[in-house]
Amino acid sequence: MKVKEDTLDLFYGMEFQHVPPFRTQLLKWIGNKQRFAHKIASYFPKDIRTYREPFLGSGAVLAALQPPNAVGSDIFGPLMEIWRCLHESSEKLTDWYRTRYVEFITVGKTEGYERIRARYNANPNGPDLLFICRSCYGGVVRFRKSDGYISTPCGIHDPINPKSFAQRVQIWRRRTGGANFRQMDFEEAMSLAHEKDLVYCDPPYVCSQTILYQGQGFSLERLMQAIADCKKRGVRVALSIDGKKKSGRVDCELEIPDGLFEREVFLDCGRSMLRRFQREGESLEDEIVHDRLLLTY
Numbered sequence: 519m520k521v522k523e524d525t526l527d528l529f530y531g532m533e534f535q536h537v538p539p540f541r542t543q544l545l546k547w548i549g550n551k552q553r554f555a556h557k558i559a560s561y562f563p564k565d566i567r568t569y570r571e572p573f574l575g576s577g578a579v580l581a582a583l584q585p586p587n588a589v590g591s592d593i594f595g596p597l598m599e600i601w602r603c604l605h606e607s608s609e610k611l612t613d614w615y616r617t618r619y620v621e622f623i624t625v626g627k628t629e630g631y632e633r634i635r636a637r638y639n640a641n642p643n644g645p646d647l648l649f650i651c652r653s654c655y656g657g658v659v660r661f662r663k664s665d666g667y668i669s670t671p672c673g674i675h676d677p678i679n680p681k682s683f684a685q686r687v688q689i690w691r692r693r694t695g696g697a698n699f700r701q702m703d704f705e706e707a708m709s710l711a712h713e714k715d716l717v718y719c720d721p722p723y724v725c726s727q728t729i730l731y732q733g734q735g736f737s738l739e740r741l742m743q744a745i746a747d748c749k750k751r752g753v754r755v756a757l758s759i760d761g762k763k764k765s766g767r768v769d770c771e772l773e774i775p776d777g778l779f780e781r782e783v784f785l786d787c788g789r790s791m792l793r794r795f796q797r798e799g800e801s802l803e804d805e806i807v808h809d810r811l812l813l814t815y
């Protein structure tokens with residue numbers, strides 16, 4: 519069954535969330551859902567026991583939803599170091615950002631950035647990743663597949679100042695207060711879900727993004743199996759997956775097992791961030807992307 523956006527009344531028999539927009543980013547992350555996280559969350563049922571987000575990235579949907587009980591996880595260690603620090607000590611997180619911001623300004627923008635990036639590449643860690651994601655070109659941290667090396671150059675924009683960053687830390691700490699953060703593979707994260715939980719999956723984009731994250735063993739077949747196992751246990755799953763590009767050259771049709779999902783929603787999410795990065799300076803009028811949301815309920 520296909521439904522259009524904003525027709526939640528068609529989903530009679532189930533109560534949905536009404537989630538207001540929240541667009542303040544803490545981290546910049548490729549493929550982040552910040553701009554329309556509230557639209558996605560508005561398709562979640564109201565009676566969620568524990569909210570689980572196993573491909574957390576920058577946590578846009580988690581922060582828009584503000585669930586009282588949640589587990590946010592991702593396989594990427596340095597990223598999870600940042601999330602854990604947000605709860606353990608917001609002062610420490612702010613300090614991570616401030617010291618690198620001062621280094622960046624003092625040493626000189628490009629050299630400062632390259633020094634921080636070299637340090638990260640020699641020893642991948644949360645504090646350096648935090649500053650790199652806020653200051654790199656286009657906010658698109660790219661990892662070399664073989665070893666996770668970051669090659670993204672310095673951005674042309676000025677990264678936010680430590681005071682603004684500190685304010686965001688407080689907002690995000692509040693909004694994610696109900697969450698536990700853990701580093702794990704999605705399969706393990708989903709195996710922990712119980713009846714009445716809601717799992718929101720935003721895996722690496724199959725068409726365009728598998729190359730952009732570190733070699734993390736993502737496979738669509740493995741994900742479909744994990745979703746099927748969840749559904750059997752009464753766990754509801756919402757899956758964001760490549761939508762159809764109106765005039766795209768890449769065909770994003772995917773193998774979706776019959777009967778696994780009950781509903782499908784297309785959300786208009788404007789332009790694709792990845793395309794914008796690759797085609798800097800070109801007109802992108804033809805690059806409208808639809809985010810596709812599949813629901814097992």
Ligand SMILES: C[S@@+](CC[C@H](N)C(=O)[O-])C[C@H]1O[C@@H](n2cnc3c(N)ncnc32)[C@H](O)[C@@H]1O
Pocket residue numbers: 547548549550551552572573574575576577578579591592593594702703704705720721722723731734735736
């Ligand atoms: C498209 S991003 C998620 C973006 C997120 N929704 C946001 O708003 O920022 C996909 C995430 O999946 C993570 N990932 C990749 N393979 C994974 C795996 N096998 N298990 C768990 N997480 C994985 C990546 O590290 C990345 O952060």
